[in-house]
Amino acid sequence: MTRKNRRAAFIALGLAILAVAVGLVLNAMRDNIVFFYSPSEVAEKALGPGTRIRLGGMVEEGTLKHIGPTTVSFNITDYTKTVSVSYTGILPDLFREGQGVVAEGMMTPDGAFVADTVLAKHDEKYMPPEVAAALKKSGRWQEGEGGKPLAKTP
Structure with a gap:
């Protein structure tokens, strides 16, 4: 050689x-x-059970239910589609209905979402970037006074 x-x-x-x-x-x-999806994208992609994702959107008004001492269920919506979420743990102090949220967890075979982490916005002017992008894409987002983001009502 x-x-x-x-x-x-x-x-x-x-x-x-x-x-x-x-x-x-x-x-x-x-x-x-872990990929980020809005409820509309979850419906489009038909993600399989056990797929780990981040689900973001707005906590739908009137859907927060306390099932046990630390277990809650609520819906996350982008005002086009809605996904049912269950979570066991302590919710962030700023978590409430009508606010932006990002939940990390897995899809179940029945199409629900089981979250193991829930993140809420930290002040009235902040929206998680992924949630804001998903709401802008669905046409449910507008800028308010002083650049404060506002979600349009359905």
């Missing part, structure tokens, strides 16, 4: 090892990636 052939073989072997390493890293990261 000539010196040129040995160098080409060494470079090819190095690239093959690098490709395998990148493939393994991407495969390991795939399990940790």
Whole structure:
């Protein structure tokens, strides 16, 4: 084997090892990636049970129900579609009906959503960026006074 052939073989072997390493890293990261969806996107994509996602939208008025000491159910809506959510844990202090929320968890076989994390907005001017984008996309968003975001009523 000539010196040129040995160098080409060494470079090819190095690239093959690098490709395998990148493939393994991407495969390991795939399990940790959580995608954001609005209720309309959940309905469109028909996500399978056990799919881990972030679901964002507005907490629908009149749907918050306390089932037990730490278990609640409520609906998240983007004013086009609605998804039923159940959550066991302590809700954030600023969580309330009519406010923006992002819940992280899994879809159930019956199309409901079981959340293990619930995030609420932190002041009256803040809306999670994903929720704001989903509401703007559905046409249910408008800017209020002083740039304060307002969700249009249905």
